[in-house]
Amino acid sequence: MRLILTISLLSLLAGTQYGLADEVQPDEDAIERGKAIVFERGRGNCLACHVIKGGELAGNYGPPLLKMKVRYPDRADLRSKIWDASIREPTTRMPPYGRHRILTEEEIDLVVDFIHTL
Amino acid sequence: MKKIIFPLCLIGGLLCGLTAMAGPEEDRLAMVEYYSDRFPDVPLQEFANGLYAFDTIAREQWIEMEDFPPYEIAIEDGQALFETPFANGKSYADCFENGGIGVKQNYPYFDTDAGEVVTLELAINHCREANDEEALPYMIGPLAEISAYMAYTSRGNEMAVQVPSDNTGAVAAYAAGKQFYYTRRGQLNFACSSCHIQSAGLKLRADRLSTTLGQATHWPVYRSKWGEIGTLQKRFAECNSQVWAKPLEAQSVEYRNLEYFLSYISNGLELNGPGSRR
Numbered sequence: 001m002r003l004i005l006t007i008s009l010l011s012l013l014a015g016t017q018y019g020l021a022d023e024v025q026p027d028e029d030a031i032e033r034g035k036a037i038v039f040e041r042g043r044g045n046c047l048a049c050h051v052i053k054g055g056e057l058a059g060n061y062g063p064p065l066l067k068m069k070v071r072y073p074d075r076a077d078l079r080s081k082i083w084d085a086s087i088r089e090p091t092t093r094m095p096p097y098g099r100h101r102i103l104t105e106e107e108i109d110l111v112v113d114f115i116h117t118l
Numbered sequence: 119m120k121k122i123i124f125p126l127c128l129i130g131g132l133l134c135g136l137t138a139m140a141g142p143e144e145d146r147l148a149m150v151e152y153y154s155d156r157f158p159d160v161p162l163q164e165f166a167n168g169l170y171a172f173d174t175i176a177r178e179q180w181i182e183m184e185d186f187p188p189y190e191i192a193i194e195d196g197q198a199l200f201e202t203p204f205a206n207g208k209s210y211a212d213c214f215e216n217g218g219i220g221v222k223q224n225y226p227y228f229d230t231d232a233g234e235v236v237t238l239e240l241a242i243n244h245c246r247e248a249n250d251e252e253a254l255p256y257m258i259g260p261l262a263e264i265s266a267y268m269a270y271t272s273r274g275n276e277m278a279v280q281v282p283s284d285n286t287g288a289v290a291a292y293a294a295g296k297q298f299y300y301t302r303r304g305q306l307n308f309a310c311s312s313c314h315i316q317s318a319g320l321k322l323r324a325d326r327l328s329t330t331l332g333q334a335t336h337w338p339v340y341r342s343k344w345g346e347i348g349t350l351q352k353r354f355a356e357c358n359s360q361v362w363a364k365p366l367e368a369q370s371v372e373y374r375n376l377e378y379f380l381s382y383i384s385n386g387l388e389l390n391g392p393g394s395r396r
Contacts, residue, residue: 059321
């Protein structure tokens with residue numbers, strides 16, 4: 001019994017670790033593309049509301065985006081916030097980039113790649 | 119108890135403001151209290167100056183702009199249009215109380231016979247049509263100029279919009295306008311309240327967001343961005359477009375109800391139109 005538990009725990013851990021390894025290292029190219037979407041006015045336009053390192057003329061409508069890995073160790077949580085923050089917070093003022101198709105799913109992945117590096 | 123409940127509702131997006139209980143006057147007082155708490159250093163009348171009430175840098179530029187007000191020509195042109203008789207010899211003055219001088223604080227009002235909200239701009243066109251003149255476009259141009267002149271003659275008067283509680287049509291029109299203000303729309307999914315209540319004073323890019331209180335006191339407005347004078351409903355259309363929602367027609371029932379609500383909220387503030395904005 002104990003053995004089985006240990007094994008499954010181990011494999012679980014291993015699974016997470018592999019998962020993490022996958023997520024922690026999106027390639028440089030993906031990060032750059034994500035950054036471009038985040039900064040471009042006609043696409044993410046995230047600077048309208050968030051202070052983001054490397055970006056200029058930011059608003060303060062939303063919180064500054066920093067220490068993202070500490071605050072969102074789980075990449076999926078971060079993605080979900082950008083996809084539709086109202087799932088967790090009905091009165092949110094963060095636009096639902098995924099649910100309202102403001103960005104495509106692929107673009108959102110790239111945005112998350114970049115934002116997670118902040 | 120009320121005092122505590124209403125501001126809390128406001129903070130929560132004023133969702134509970136949509137409950138049937140709150141009448142127009144309770145809404146207005148709740149707004150006054152909410153914004154006074156949020157901007158403790160801003161005297162009440164200052165809210166009539168929009169974002170310049172609290173954005174000190176933008177305010178300096180605005181005060182400079184007001185030295186040579188960009189709307190001055192519109193007032194002059196508007197006065198000339200206002201005083202030019204129609205083909206039948208009558209004039210605008212014949213259509214309005216007090217000859218149309220110093221009356222803007224009473225608009226919009228609810229016309230019980232017609233069962234609809236009448237804004238000043240709609241009344242100007244009604245006057246034209248009653249005198250066999252063609253209606254003018256609503257957002258910019260001669261109608262906005264006439265409105266600017268009429269606003270100018272009303273400066274200093276306190277906004278005094280009426281929503282009689284025994285008039286079910288008026289109460290319903292006000293409620294519809296209020297609902298519009300709190301309803302999310304557009305691909306970006308914002309309500310007017312998301313920006314002007316929940317985020318008042320915060321910056322969207324370089325723009326600090328004005329408060330609901332005072333949003334209706336100073337129209338029409340000469341905006342540098344427009345390069346001309348435009349009516350309040352032109353601003354509604356722009357605020358709809360910027361969240362990627364389809365703007366409605368100027369003077370549609372929805373926009374008139376919205377203007378009715380928004381104007382009532384500014385009751386008691388002094389009119390200061392026409393105004394100038396970036």
